[in-house]
Amino acid sequence: MIKLINVHKRFGELVVLDGVDFTVNQGETVALLGTSGVGKSVLLKHMNGLIHPDSGEVYVDGLSVPHLRRKALSKLRSRIGYVFQFGALFDSMSVRENVRLGITDQECIADDAYCRNRVSECLDLVNLPAGTGDKYPADLSGGMRKRVGIARAIAGQPTYLLYDEPTSGLDPVNADIIDKLVIKLRDSLGVTSVVVSHDVRGSFRVADRIALLHNGTIRTMGTPDEVRASTDVAVLEFFERDFETFLDAAG
Amino acid sequence: MTTATLDVRRIVGRFSLTSMSHVGRLAYFSVELVRALAEWRIWVPRAFEQAHQVGVGSLFIVLLTAGFAGAVTALQTGYQFETSLPVYIVGGLIVQTIVLELGPVMTALLLSGRIGARYAAELGTMRVTEQIDALESLGRSPASHLILPRVVAGTLMLPVLVIFADAIGILSGYWFSATGVLQLTSADFIYGAQYFFRPWDLWYSLIKSMFFGLAISLVPCYMGFSTRQGAEGVGRATTAAVVSASVSILFLDALLAQILLPNA
Numbered sequence: 001m002i003k004l005i006n007v008h009k010r011f012g013e014l015v016v017l018d019g020v021d022f023t024v025n026q027g028e029t030v031a032l033l034g035t036s037g038v039g040k041s042v043l044l045k046h047m048n049g050l051i052h053p054d055s056g057e058v059y060v061d062g063l064s065v066p067h068l069r070r071k072a073l074s075k076l077r078s079r080i081g082y083v084f085q086f087g088a089l090f091d092s093m094s095v096r097e098n099v100r101l102g103i104t105d106q107e108c109i110a111d112d113a114y115c116r117n118r119v120s121e122c123l124d125l126v127n128l129p130a131g132t133g134d135k136y137p138a139d140l141s142g143g144m145r146k147r148v149g150i151a152r153a154i155a156g157q158p159t160y161l162l163y164d165e166p167t168s169g170l171d172p173v174n175a176d177i178i179d180k181l182v183i184k185l186r187d188s189l190g191v192t193s194v195v196v197s198h199d200v201r202g203s204f205r206v207a208d209r210i211a212l213l214h215n216g217t218i219r220t221m222g223t224p225d226e227v228r229a230s231t232d233v234a235v236l237e238f239f240e241r242d243f244e245t246f247l248d249a250a251g
Numbered sequence: 252m253t254t255a256t257l258d259v260r261r262i263v264g265r266f267s268l269t270s271m272s273h274v275g276r277l278a279y280f281s282v283e284l285v286r287a288l289a290e291w292r293i294w295v296p297r298a299f300e301q302a303h304q305v306g307v308g309s310l311f312i313v314l315l316t317a318g319f320a321g322a323v324t325a326l327q328t329g330y331q332f333e334t335s336l337p338v339y340i341v342g343g344l345i346v347q348t349i350v351l352e353l354g355p356v357m358t359a360l361l362l363s364g365r366i367g368a369r370y371a372a373e374l375g376t377m378r379v380t381e382q383i384d385a386l387e388s389l390g391r392s393p394a395s396h397l398i399l400p401r402v403v404a405g406t407l408m409l410p411v412l413v414i415f416a417d418a419i420g421i422l423s424g425y426w427f428s429a430t431g432v433l434q435l436t437s438a439d440f441i442y443g444a445q446y447f448f449r450p451w452d453l454w455y456s457l458i459k460s461m462f463f464g465l466a467i468s469l470v471p472c473y474m475g476f477s478t479r480q481g482a483e484g485v486g487r488a489t490t491a492a493v494v495s496a497s498v499s500i501l502f503l504d505a506l507l508a509q510i511l512l513p514n515a
Contacts, residue, residue, distance in 0.1 A: 050384050052388060074390035074392075075392075077388055084384070084385055088382050089382075090377075090386075091380075091382075101391070102389055104389060104390050156389070
C-alpha cells in the first residue's frame with residue numbers, strides 16, 4: 001500500500017505540492033491526472049524516494065520512504081518498478097543489457113541462464129520480438145522504447161509499478177497498445193500501479209480509481225463513476241477538452 | 252556610488268554562497284564515493300574499461316604534445332644559453348623541466364579537456380535524460396556504477412600517461428638539443444641530466460600526477476552529476492567542468508610544490 005500524508009514540496013519560490021494526501025491500495029491501479037507542470041511526476045518520484053518531501057509523510061508497505069537508510073531504500077526500490085516518461089534507457093547498452101539491469105534479485109544477477117530467460121520473458125510480456133534484445137535504444141521507435149522501459153521495470157518482479165506518462169508522445173495506436181499492456185501486467189503480475197497521464201480516455205480505461213492533481217493538492221479522487229459525477233468546476237474544466245470522450249466513457 | 256557598492260557586495264556574497272554550497276556538495280559527493288568503495292565487484296570491472304579508454308585513447312595526443320614540449324624546451328634553452336653557460340646544464344634543465352613541470356601539468360591540462368569534458372557531458376546527459384534516476388530507481392548506486400570507475404581510472408591512468416610523456420619529452424628534448432644550435436653530445440646531455448637529477452623528482456612528478464588525475468576526474472564527474480536544465484545545462488556543466496578542473500590543476504601544482512619539494 002502506498003500512502004502520502006500532507007506532502008509539501010517546493011522548488012525555490014515555486015510551490016509544487018501543497019498538502020497532498022494520496023492512497024493506493026494493494027492490487028489497484030490509480031491514474032493520476034493533471035495539467036502539464038502541475039507536479040504529477042514530482043509526486044510519483046516521492047513514492048520511490050527519488051525526491052524527498054519538504055514536509056509530510058510518504059509510506060510504502062508501512063515504511064517511511066524519506067527516512068529509510070541507503071540499503072533499506074535500495075531494497076524497497078527493487079520492489080518498485082518505475083517507467084520513465086522518455087524511457088530513460090541507458091543508451092550505451094543494448095536492449096538486453098538494459099532489461100537485465102532491471103533484475104534486482106542479488107542471488108539471480110550472477111546466474112547468466114536465469115537472466116537470459118528473464119530478459120526474453122520480459123520482452124515477450126511487452127510484445128517485443130526476441131530480436132529487439134540486440135538493438136540499441138537509438139535504433140528503436142518511441143513506442144518500442146517505452147515498452148523496453150516497461151520490460152526493464154518488470155524484470156525485477158516488482159510489487160508496484162509507477163508509470164510516468166506512459167502514452168505521451170505516442171500515436172493513438174501505440175497509446176492503445178501501452179494501455180492494454182498496463183491492464184495485462186496488472187492482471188498477469190498482480191502489481192499495484194500508479195499511472196501518471198494526460199490521457200483521459202486511456203486513464204478511464206486502465207484505472208480502478210482516478211485522481212486529479214490541481215494547484216498542488218488532490219482535487220478529486222474516486223472511481224471513474226465518482227469522478228464523472230463530480231460537479232467541481234476545476235474537475236469539469238480539466239475534462240472539458242475531452243468532454244465527448246468523457247461522456248462516451250460514461251456511456 | 253551606493254548602488255555600485257551594494258551590487259559588488261551582492262555579487263561577492265552570491266559568489267561566496269555558491270562556492271560554499273559547491274564545496275559542501277563536493278564533500279558529500281566524495282563521501283558517497285568512499286562508501287561505494289565497498290561495492291568493488293561493481294566498480295572494478297568498469298574501472299578497467301574506463302582506464303582503457305583514458306589510457307589508450309589519450310596516448311597518441313599525450314605523446315604528440317610531450318614531443319613538441321621537449322622540442323620547444325630544447326630549442327629555447329639552446330637560444331638562451333648559447334654562450335653564457337656550460338652546455339651540459341641544458342641536459343639537466345630539459346629533464347628537470349619535463350619531469351617536474353611540463354610532463355605532469357601539460358598532460359593534466361590536456362586531459363582536463365579531453366577526459367573532463369567527456370565525463371561531464373556523459374554524466375550531464377545521463378542526468379537530464381533521467382538515466383541516473385533510472386539507475387537509482389533500480390536500487391543501484393550511481394556512485395559505484397558511474398562515478399567511482401571514472402575517478403579511479405582518471406587517478407591511476409594519469410601517472411601512467413605522465414611516465415610516457417616524460418620519456419618522449421626527454422627524448423625529443425635530447426634530439427633537438429643534439430641537432431639544434433648547441434650540437435649537444437649524448438655524454439653532455441646525460442651528464443647534465445644525472446648531475447641535477449634526484450630520484451625524489453620522479454616520485455614528485457608521479458604523486459602530483461595522481462592528484463591531477465583525481466582533480467580532472469572528480470570535478471567533472473561532480474559537475475556532470477549536478478547538471479540541471481536540459482541541453483543548455485549540459486553545455487554549462489561541461490564548460491564549468493573543464494575550467495574548474497584546469498584551475499584545480501594550477502592550484503594543486505602550486506600547493507604540492509610548496510608541500511612536497513624540500514626548500515621550495
